[in-house]
Amino acid sequence: MKIRFIIQIMLPVILILISEASASTQLSPPKILVVTSTPDIAWAIREIGGDRVEVQSLLTGREDPHFVDARPDYVAKVSKADVVCSVGLELEVGWLPKVLAKAARRDIQPGGKGYCEFGSKVETLEKPTSPVNRSQGDVHPAGNPHFWLSPSVFAKATREAVDALERVRPELKGAFDARYSEFLRMMLGLETRLQAKLSQSALTGANARYAEYHREFVYFSKSFGLTGVAVLEEKPGLSPSAARLAMVSTQLKAEKVSLVLAATSAPQKLIRKFEELSGLKVAVVPVSVQSNSDFESYPKLLERIVDVLIEASKQNQKRAQ
Amino acid sequence: MKILYRALLISFVFLFLAGSQMATADSGGLSTFVAVDLVGEAFVRSRETSSKEAQIRGAEVFFAAPIDPVFDGTLGIAAHPEGGVSHFELHEATISSSKLLPYTQIRLGQGFLSIGKLNRVHQHDWPFIEAPKVHTSFFDSEGVNDVLLEGTVNTPTELPLEFTLGVAKGWVYGHAHNEGKRPLVPTHYTRVQSFFELPGGGGLQFAGNYLGRTDSNARRTRLMGLDITAKWREGRALAFFLQSEIWLRQVKNPGVDREDTIGLYVFPQFNVTENVDFGIRGDAYSVLSSKDALGNKIENASSEIVPTVTYKPSEFSTFRLAYSWQLEQRGDEVTRVADSRLQAQITFILGSHPSHDF
Numbered sequence: 001m002k003i004r005f006i007i008q009i010m011l012p013v014i015l016i017l018i019s020e021a022s023a024s025t026q027l028s029p030p031k032i033l034v035v036t037s038t039p040d041i042a043w044a045i046r047e048i049g050g051d052r053v054e055v056q057s058l059l060t061g062r063e064d065p066h067f068v069d070a071r072p073d074y075v076a077k078v079s080k081a082d083v084v085c086s087v088g089l090e091l092e093v094g095w096l097p098k099v100l101a102k103a104a105r106r107d108i109q110p111g112g113k114g115y116c117e118f119g120s121k122v123e124t125l126e127k128p129t130s131p132v133n134r135s136q137g138d139v140h141p142a143g144n145p146h147f148w149l150s151p152s153v154f155a156k157a158t159r160e161a162v163d164a165l166e167r168v169r170p171e172l173k174g175a176f177d178a179r180y181s182e183f184l185r186m187m188l189g190l191e192t193r194l195q196a197k198l199s200q201s202a203l204t205g206a207n208a209r210y211a212e213y214h215r216e217f218v219y220f221s222k223s224f225g226l227t228g229v230a231v232l233e234e235k236p237g238l239s240p241s242a243a244r245l246a247m248v249s250t251q252l253k254a255e256k257v258s259l260v261l262a263a264t265s266a267p268q269k270l271i272r273k274f275e276e277l278s279g280l281k282v283a284v285v286p287v288s289v290q291s292n293s294d295f296e297s298y299p300k301l302l303e304r305i306v307d308v309l310i311e312a313s314k315q316n317q318k319r320a321q
Numbered sequence: 322m323k324i325l326y327r328a329l330l331i332s333f334v335f336l337f338l339a340g341s342q343m344a345t346a347d348s349g350g351l352s353t354f355v356a357v358d359l360v361g362e363a364f365v366r367s368r369e370t371s372s373k374e375a376q377i378r379g380a381e382v383f384f385a386a387p388i389d390p391v392f393d394g395t396l397g398i399a400a401h402p403e404g405g406v407s408h409f410e411l412h413e414a415t416i417s418s419s420k421l422l423p424y425t426q427i428r429l430g431q432g433f434l435s436i437g438k439l440n441r442v443h444q445h446d447w448p449f450i451e452a453p454k455v456h457t458s459f460f461d462s463e464g465v466n467d468v469l470l471e472g473t474v475n476t477p478t479e480l481p482l483e484f485t486l487g488v489a490k491g492w493v494y495g496h497a498h499n500e501g502k503r504p505l506v507p508t509h510y511t512r513v514q515s516f517f518e519l520p521g522g523g524g525l526q527f528a529g530n531y532l533g534r535t536d537s538n539a540r541r542t543r544l545m546g547l548d549i550t551a552k553w554r555e556g557r558a559l560a561f562f563l564q565s566e567i568w569l570r571q572v573k574n575p576g577v578d579r580e581d582t583i584g585l586y587v588f589p590q591f592n593v594t595e596n597v598d599f600g601i602r603g604d605a606y607s608v609l610s611s612k613d614a615l616g617n618k619i620e621n622a623s624s625e626i627v628p629t630v631t632y633k634p635s636e637f638s639t640f641r642l643a644y645s646w647q648l649e650q651r652g653d654e655v656t657r658v659a660d661s662r663l664q665a666q667i668t669f670i671l672g673s674h675p676s677h678d679f
Contacts, residue, residue: 067556069677076516093676103426138635205411
C-alpha cells in the first residue's frame with residue numbers, strides 16, 4: 001500500500017522534474033563564461049552579452065592594475081573561462097601572462113579564439129616615437145593604456161570583445177552585433193551628456209586645465225575638453241620626490257591651475273604631501289567600476305568623476321579667491 | 322675583482338648578443354634579461370677568522386620565448402664565484418608547454434625543482450639576502466637544480482588547487498661540480514597547493530610538499546614540508562608580506578638509525594614607506610634524533626634572527642641591509658650568540674623579466 005502510494009505521488013513529481021530539466025536544457029544553451037582583468041570591461045561585456053554571458057572580473061576596481069599579483073584564485077577562474085578579455089597595451093603584463101600560462105588552456109591564450117585585448121582596437125595616445133628604456137620610467141611602448149575613461153574610445157575598443165564572443169558562438173553574431181550598435185549609441189550619448197554638464201560648469205577655458213598624479217586621464221580629458229598641464233610623477237610609475245612635488249606645486253600656482261586629479265589607488269601619503277605644499281585639494285576619484293559601491297556601472301562611474309571634478313574645481317577656485 | 326669583471330663581461334656579452342638579435346627577436350617573442358646579485362658582509366662577531374668581501378654572488382642571463390604555437394623554451398646561465406674562481410652553471414634549459422593538455426603545464430629539461438617556496442624562486446628574487454639554515458641544509462645555498470620532467474595541473478574548481486608531480490635525474494642532489502652516480506631511486510617530488518582570499522584584498526597561498534631519493538649508497542632521504550605565502554596590497558605597495566616554510570627531513574643509511582631533522586623559518590615584512598620595507602626572519606633548526614654515546618637524547622637547536630631593510634625604487638632594483646644573530650644550543654650548554662654579521666645586497670635586472678608567481 002505504502003509503495004503504491006509513494007509511486008503515485010513521487011512518479012509524477014519525478015517526471016515533471018525530468019521534463020523541466022530537459023526543457024530548460026533545450027531552451028537555454030549554456031552561457032558564455034567570460035573572465036576579464038578589470039571590472040570596466042566586465043561591465044561592457046555584460047552590456048553586449050546580456051543573459052547569454054556570465055562575466056567575472058579578476059580585479060575589483062580598487063587595485064592599481066599595474067601592480068597586481070598572479071593569484072592562484074585568478075588561475076582557477078581563468079581556467080574555466082570560454083573568453084578572457086584584458087585591457088592590453090601591457091597594462092597587465094606583470095601578472096596576466098602568468099595567470100594565462102598556469103590556467104593552461106590553448107583557446108584563451110594569446111592567439112586563441114577566446115582571447116581578446118581591448119587595447120588592440122584603440123588608436124593610442126602618447127605612443128613613444130623613439131625606443132623606450134627604463135630610465136624613462138614605466139613607459140608603455142604601445143601607448144597609454146588608460147583609454148577606458150573615454151566613453152567613445154572605450155566603446156570602439158569593446159568591438160574586440162564582440163569579435164571574441166562571435167568567434168566562440170558564431171550563431172549569435174547577429175544578436176551581439178545588434179546589441180553592440182545599441183551600446184555604441186548609449187556610450188556616445190553618455191559622452192555628449194557629460195560634455196554638456198562640464199561645459200555648463202565652471203570647468204571651461206582656463207579652468208579646464210588640470211594636473212594629475214599619473215597619466216591616466218589623458219583619454220578622459222580629450223573626450224571632455226580638459227587640458228593636462230602637469231603630472232606629479234616625474235616618470236611614469238615612479239613615486240615623485242618631495243622636490244618634484246614642490247616644483248609642480250609652484251608651477252600650478254604660477255599658472256593658476258586649480259584642478260588636480262588622482263586615482264584612489266595613487267599613494268595617499270604623497271597626495272596629502274602635495275596638498276600641504278600646494279594648498280590645493282586633490283580630486284581623488286575612482287577610475288574603475290566597483291561592485292558594492294555607488295558606481296557599479298560605467299555611466300555612474302563617469303558621472304561620479306565629473307561631479308567630483310566640478311566640485312573640486314569650485315572649492316579650489318573659492319580658496320584661491 | 323677578476324671574478325667580478327669576468328661575470329659582468331660574460332653577462333653583457335650575452336645581453337649584447339641578445340640585443341643585436343632584437344630586430345628579429347621581437348617577432349619571435351624573445352625575452353631576455355640579466356640579473357646581477359652583489360652581496361657583501363662584515364662579521365661583527367664570528368667563529369670564522371675573516372669576513373667575505375663584497376662580491377658578485379651571481380650573474381644570471383636568461384632567455385625565454387615561444388618555440389612554436391605549442392611549446393616554450395627557456396635558457397638560463399649563471400656565474401657564481403667559488404673559491405676565487407667563477408663557475409658557470411646551466412640553471413635552466415627547458416622546453417615547456419601550457420597548450421598541450423588542458424589545465425596542465427609540462428616542463429622538461431634542466432631547472433629548479435618546483436617544490437617548496439625558495440626552491441622555486443631565483444636567488445635574486447628572494448625577499449632576504451641569505452637562505453635560512455633549513456634551506457641550505459635540506460636543499461642547497463641556492464636550490465636543488467636537476468634534469469627533470471614535471472607536470473603541474475591547476476584544477477578548474479571554485480577552490481584553487483594546483484598539483485605538481487615531478488621526477489629528476491637525481492645523480493647529484495644540491496650543488497655539485499661532478500656527474501654524481503646513478504641513484505637507486507631518482508629524486509621524485511610532489512606539491513599540492515591551494516589558496517584563500519583574505520579580508521581587505523589579501524591572499525594566503527599554502528602548500529604541502531614531499532621529496533624522496535635513494536642514492537647509489539642506499540642512503541634514503543625523505544623531505545616533507547609546508548610552505549605559506551601571504552600578501553596584502555594597498556594600491557601599488559605590498560603593505561604586508563609573509564613567507565614561511567617548515568620541513569622535516571628523514572635520512573636512513575643502511576645499518577644505522579634514521580636521522581630526523583626539523584627546520585623552519587618565518588619572514589613577516591611590512592611596508593614602511595612607498596619604497597621601503599622592513600622584515601624580520603626567524604629561523605629554527607634541530608636534529609631530533611641526536612643522541613649521546615649512551616643513547617640518551619641530546620637537546621640541540623640552531624636559530625637565527627635576521628632583521629632586514631629593503632629599499633626597492635622599482636621592481637628592477639633592490640638595495641638590502643640585514644643583520645643576523647645566530648644562536649646555538651647543545652645539551653645543557655647555555656644558549657649564546659655564536660655569530661653575528663652585517664650583510665648588504667644590491668640586485669638589478671637588465672631587460673625583460675618574466676612575471677612572477679604569487
